[in-house]
Amino acid sequence: MNNNPVVRIEEARKGLPDFLQSVKLKYVKLGYHYLMSHLLTLCMVPLVAITLVQASQMNYGDIQNLYLNLQLNLISIIVVSAFVVCGSTVYIMRRPKSIYLVDYACYRAPDHLRVQYKKFMDHSKLMGDFDESLLEFQRKILERSGLGEETYLPEAMHCIPPRPSMATARDEAEQVMFGALDNLFKSTNVKRKDIGILVVNCSLFNPTPSLSAVIVNKYKLRGNIKSFNLGGMGCSAGVIAIDLAKDMLQVHRNTYAVVVSTENITQNRYFGNKKSMLIPNCLFRMGCAAILLSNKASEKRRAKYKLVHVVRTHKGAEDTAFKCVYQEQDDNGKTGVSLSKDLMSIAGSALKTNITTLGPLVLPISEQLLFFVTLLARKLLNNAKIKPYIPDFKLAFDHFCIHAGGRGVIDELEKNLQLSPIHVEASRMTLHRFGNTSSSSIWYELAYIEAKGRIKKGHRIWQIAFGSGFKCNSAVWQAMRNVKPSPNSPWEDCIHRYPVQIIN
Template sequence: MKRWVDFVCMLLLLLRNNSVLSQLCVATALGWLLLKLLAKRRQRRECFLVDFTCYKPPVERQANAELSIYVSLSAETIIPENLKFQWKIFLSSGLGEETSLPRFIFNDEMVATLEEARVEMEETFFATSDELFARTGVTPQDIDIVIVTVATFTAAPSHASVVASHYKMKESVKTFNLSGMGCSAGVLAVNMARDLLLVNPDSYALILTTENTTINANYPGNDRTFMLTPCLFRVGGAAMLLSNKPQDAARAKMRLLHSIRTNVAADDEAYACIFVTEDDDDVYGVRLRPSLHAVAAKAVANNLARLGPKVLPLSEQLYYAYNWLCVKWLKMKVEAYVPNFKLAFQHFCVHPGGRGVISGIGKNLKLNEYDLEASRMALFRFGNTSTSGVWYEMAYLEAKRRLKVGEHVLQIALGSGFKCNTAVWEVLREKHPLESSCWDECLHRYPWDTRKNYTDDFCDQWLSRLTPIQPTSNDLDINTT
């Protein structure tokens, strides 16, 4: 502080001298000080995505449609009508034959334990982090901030502490553990990292996101509002490295421009549309109410209403304001105008929560199938991977060589609460041809037409094939002896 006081006093003394040289020195000093402040402010505001990786589960844990329904068949308490209902969800969900289930499904006992939940989490986090460190050259000791998001699984020590312990990170590392934040936590963590980087100059932030599916992979009850979760959610995860170091601007893949968070939990229906609880028979599960699509549409509309003025051209904003005035104040019978967000973004990563969610958001934003291709393919290949879903879409766009320097990408993530979080990225460099990707070895098969509808007769035919054969009395005697 004393140095700054002495510097100001020196400038005041120079100003008392009316010579041209003194005035030139003062002007030079003030200009240098202004440039210094602007550079420092720019440095504190920049948030770079250095790189990111997505988890690719082992091939031996892939679950086709028959294995998925076999998990439900193993629960003898499910009545045939609900089994058929669950099977129809499987077939029309938009999921393909290569999504992955947790490890315990492939064990003889098929019992979801706390240890199995920890194994799934650690496998995902360590695999993505190791690949990220290898690709960026950043070591675990260089990390200053760790943010971990696991939607429905909480443990002690926290997941962030598990990561810090495994990699022997420095004692000054700041760790944050986000649990219960739903599928939107992956984008929410980016918003949190940006805010932390604003007050921590020259820092690296590591973000790890996943959905622990072990505890929710099977629902043995008969309440249909609980049956969607095991049908849609699959194993997956992602790791992102964010930085505010100016030297990382040359090698970073993207720059974060905007991040908007919207929470409509004040609405009781929105708060309860996704709820972890027990059904009437005290069976644990995740309840999804039919009002989910309406709640999601409202949350997305509120979020984009805040994002629009930051990204849309002025002409589009004026036309929207004029339409709003005609509808709300003048009571004119005209259709409400939806701004054309394709004027601001070249690519869209819509939360792959299900085929209906993707189609609903695409319809509201007037997106075509090309715009929704990454979302549909991520759902088809990897399923609903919760917090990491939008990053599988980003990896798809990269693998297809669609991200060009200067283009903008919009990520839209939805989650319980109910929340809608968005992030706007500017592409700084394209993917290197030799970089690995979770889409390697299968990219040539996409895009794939996932719009299928199955009749009741088709479901009955498959169920008759999959119904387990009841053992005879002789079989029981042999097994007993």
């Protein structure tokens, strides 16, 4: 920068028109959005005014004639009214029930299970048959991952040598699930016999009896509970579980549904030397979320959120998408999850399909119109120079919970959806504090936003998750009130330290 004051003033003067132009365009766009959002109201004003003027000019004879006409058409009025009443009754009886999120809880492991970079690398040297290049590869992944020094690994992974067995995997599952559920039941005071639906999702650990049966046994849930156990569905299974619970709540009246989203690390750490299968070791950490949903009208008053939309996208028909996150054995017979180099492009394609469906449901008419006009111009003019219009999802949502799958995932969505740093803050800080907790990460992110006191009545939250298969799933919630953090929030004693600066 030039230190000469005269030159700096001249440079500022030259840049002023560009600045004024950008400000002008900003306010033009704001005016356009306001006009389109209130177009119906603005059109109704002249109509109402004309009606009032006409009514004010009517004399007694006109009013008497109107009354006589109504008397002559009494039968027609009764028939029309009967149809309206019947139609309204059928609509009310058949319309989807409102689904309320009463509360949720996220598990936080004890401090002795924290794993720092140095401890992780020291254990990697002792646990695997790694040469210096593979150790350096893991170190670089850790440094660039966006994970901090306070994430958690299960007890069995802190042992040297590690103890990955069925028993220790069960211990991890019970520790995280019971920890989250104990907090949930304590904060909501829901009676166990009132829980009619249970959905548990854990992708890689599926013992017999199932994890849902483990919960039924622990909490002595009722014998006719509708229980489901979802396996192998990856990091996006949390939204799938919410969707399944929602469908069940449309069928069964006046009940509660509990959704438990977790992943199990104990038996799924990779001990081989294939780079694409070592990456999950560096990213995945312990975590679990338990969510209480209900269709009871009485729960509306204390519920935190109302479920607005769930949109699911599955790209599994495409072979490259199907195999981009793939559990397999390496050449030495060691099992792990392999991540394809095409993962980010496949995730981008799945996201595009998902928001194409979600957009018309949530975007204001002004954004839909701009998108349609741009698309039409590109098709009719066949001009590749016309850039496709990316809808401004900030007009539809107040908060974003992007699955904390890794730093690259968050960066791509921030760029592609044209979000600001504050919109992805919850995702980055969750990745830093807890790592990739798989399907439960979107709930740690929501807990972060709550802990910051940012959610007000009427705000809309977009949870978006990616998972093997390949899938991209979205859930949209609306706040029923100004939301305060739940008791025993995972951020309870550390939120004052966040956000932190993440080094590139």
